Amino acid sequence: MSPAHRSLNLVFLGPPASGKGTQAKVLSERYEIPHVATGLMLRSEVERSTALGSQVKESIDRGALVPDELIRGLILQRLLREDCARGFLLDGYPRSIEQAGILDDMLAELGRAIERVILLRVPDDEIIRRQRERGQRRPDEQDAVVTERLRTYREKESELRELYQRRGLLVEVDGRQSQEMVTEAVMHGVGAAVSA
Numbered sequence: 023m024s025p026a027h028r029s030l031n032l033v034f035l036g037p038p039a040s041g042k043g044t045q046a047k048v049l050s051e052r053y054e055i056p057h058v059a060t061g062l063m064l065r066s067e068v069e070r071s072t073a074l075g076s077q078v079k080e081s082i083d084r085g086a087l088v089p090d091e092l093i094r095g096l097i098l099q100r101l102l103r104e105d106c107a108r109g110f111l112l113d114g115y116p117r118s119i120e121q122a123g124i125l126d127d128m129l130a131e132l133g134r135a136i137e138r139v140i141l142l143r144v145p146d147d148e149i150i151r152r153q154r155e156r157g158q159r160r161p162d163e164q165d166a167v168v169t170e171r172l173r174t175y176r177e178k179e180s181e182l183r184e185l186y187q188r189r190g191l192l193v194e195v196d197g198r199q200s201q202e203m204v205t206e207a208v209m210h211g212v213g214a215a216v217s218a
């Protein structure tokens with residue numbers, strides 16, 4: 023990111039096992055902005071048995087979404103931290119049109135806005151194949167849960183895609199390419215926002 027650039031606020035969308043987490047990590051290093059992943063944050067709350075953790079454990083184990091209000095608080099606290107001043111890469115949020123609205127309001131209050139939304143495209147059969155090949159599964163990655171999480175994701179994906187496309191923010195990338203090519207394609211798509 024050029025020193026003159028004030029901030030780079032990115033949203034990363036993509037199905038589970040699309041390589042989104044890996045890409046988000048690489049991109050957060052390249053752009054020097056924190057990787058804010060709601061799934062990781064929530065699982066850490068569960069592992070540490072915090073009050074929030076015990077509230078969300080059951081939903082996470084089932085692959086269901088946790089209530090909007092809980093995620094809102096979690097994200098707001100995270101975005102207020104100093105390391106988000108120059109931007110952030112949101113991974114796993116928003117996951118619905120309602121959450122997109124909540125995020126817009128939250129960012130407006132902070133005097134900020136989304137600059138680019140990256141959508142990693144990977145078809146269902148490829149996702150299911152990748153999940154099966156993963157040697158060690160998380161407890162929430164049994165077949166039925168994988169299918170349920172994918173179904174929940176797809177249900178919301180099209181409306182989010184439409185929303186961000188309408189706003190001219192969407193960068194779509196084919197997630198079936200090699201890891202390096204995906205990174206390159208994302209950076210190319212985000213380039214305009216970085217140098218703006």
Ligand code: AMP
Pocket residue numbers: 038060061062064081082083085086087088089093113114115116117121171
């Ligand atoms: P992920 O690692 O992003 O797939 O998230 C793991 C689990 O955390 C999901 O299956 C949900 O139960 C929960 N979760 C993560 N992000 C959100 C979100 N934005 N809204 C609701 N639930 C979420």
